[in-house]
Amino acid sequence: MDHIDIIRNLGGVSDVALICGITPSAVSQWKESGIPRPWLMFFKAAFPSECGLDAAPNFRQPLMASKP
Numbered sequence: 001m002d003h004i005d006i007i008r009n010l011g012g013v014s015d016v017a018l019i020c021g022i023t024p025s026a027v028s029q030w031k032e033s034g035i036p037r038p039w040l041m042f043f044k045a046a047f048p049s050e051c052g053l054d055a056a057p058n059f060r061q062p063l064m065a066s067k068p
Contacts, residue, residue: 001052003035006043009050 001009007030010016017024020039030036035043048056 003040004031006035006040006051007031010043010047 007013007016007027010019013024013027016027020027030039044051044053045056048054
């Protein structure tokens with residue numbers, strides 16, 4: 001699922017702006033540049049189904065295991 005789908009699933013630009021406490025024009029820019037990683041992680045934790053996930057990810061575990 002891409003960033004445009006996530007914005008649409010969360011109710012559109014205006015609703016996402018209200019959720020984030022920012023202007024709709026800032027959210028509109030995300031359609032071109034992508035959702036900033038901190039906001040994307042928030043959306044995945046708070047709204048997993050709207051982001052195409054079955055459940056919220058466990059952010060306490062590393063995304064990738066590093067090898068020594």
